[in-house]
Amino acid sequence: MRIIKKAAVKHVLTEKMRDTMISDFHRDQKQLDKEIEQLRFQMQKQWKTADTGWKKTEIKDRYDKEIEKRKEKKQRSEFQLSQLEQLPLGTEIGSKEVDVIEEVAEGDEWPSRNQEIIVQDGIVTQIRNKRSDDENGMV
Structure with a gap:
């Protein structure tokens, strides 16, 4: 049985x-910056066409919430980037x-123990039973 x-x-x-991960983080951050600018532009456009004060407030609140989500994602990305730069080579990163x-x-x-597949530069180098002292599961 399988x-x-x-x-x-x-x-x-x-x-x-x-290097690949750093460039991915930078690319993601640039994309988030573009999304923030696009949301601001759309907010201004809708805000100008709104006819009542409460509708303008509703538009602003909705767009501010979306902009804040992007800013939080960018902050998490910046934190992960700083952590990545501090990690020594050879560290195993769970993906x-x-x-x-x-x-x-x-x-x-x-089969009660889980397995780990270890990949280095795109090549599977090892398949092993999961270690109980999973101290390297960062990032």
């Missing part, structure tokens, strides 16, 4: 991966979980 279980994917931090299929038969020991 069962589906979860396996954690971890990436080993290399100089190449750090996601994937489903894996495992074969089980009567008499087998139940």
Whole structure:
């Protein structure tokens, strides 16, 4: 019988991966800046066409809320970027979980321990049972 279980994917931090992640963070931050400017432009446009004071307040509040969400995302991104720059090379960074299929038969020991898939520069370098001292699961 086959069962589906979860396996954690971890990436080993290399100089190449750090550079890629830094450029991704910068790209995301620029995109958030563009979204903020677009929201401000749309708010001004709708605000000018609103006919009552309460409608103008409603428009401003709605757009301010969306702008604030983008600003918070940008702050989180900046914090993650600062953390990434401090991490030593070789650190394992947890990225996601994937489903894996495992074969089980009567008499087998139940697969209670999760597996980890270790990836370095896009290549799977190791598949191992999850460590109990998961001290490197940062970022």
